[in-house]
Amino acid sequence: MAEETKAPSASAGASHGESRPERSGGDRPERSGPPRGPRPGGGPGGPREGGRKFFRRKKVCKFCVEKIEAVNYKDVRLLAQFVAESGKITPRRLTGVCTPHQRRLSRAIKQARNIALLPFAGRAQ
């Protein structure tokens, strides 16, 4: 037990200073000792706690959610949501669009560019 409680305090001391870890080390086991029993075990996994703080919402494919089947080059407003300001097609990893829809989307964007509905580069004037 002693080792487990010390581990997080040591990591906190590294970041804040040397005077604090004594207080926090004293407070923690009293308040959150019993319910957090298993967690200090993961204490050495300090970065894991940090990962929890940045809770990232899972991205979902807009086309699947809203059930948009037809991705058409004429729908400029829809396509413009997936084009960066530079005129580039936004990658899937940023928008969360699923692969089949991204395929159709990119085709539609390219068609729209050809007919001057979307810019090849830069913003539409």
Place this chain on the structure above:
Amino acid sequence: MNRKYELMFIVRPDMVEEDLNKLISTLESSVSSAGGTAKSEVWGKRRLAYRVGKFNDGIFVLMMIEATGATIHEVERRLRVTEPVIKFLTVRTDEELKRIDKIKKLRDAKKKVSAHPAPAAAPITPAAPEATTETPATAPV
């Protein structure tokens, strides 16, 4: 074999409406004379996303054509020859429409399937009525 196409073209912004109508009607007649059907709508003047030649905007026209590939070829040739036409784009849509129809049908079928067995399942398993009533309630949502 007739296929469905979408043909969009842009004409220069200073084109007179009469000339535009004449152009559209000649295109339509050339399609219909080859045994196809054409329906056109004029979007009107729009800003171009980039400069084309010396134009910053143009009049957009969309034509829904159902015709053979050879007819489309002929129409495209005409557009290329016609001077006021700045740009055009032809897209074949029949496959896409077929796919969408298929998905729609599938979805409708699923809705019907999920609607029917829910009441049928309840009387069969009266032992666990709570479980059976809960599942259909959550499924449509």
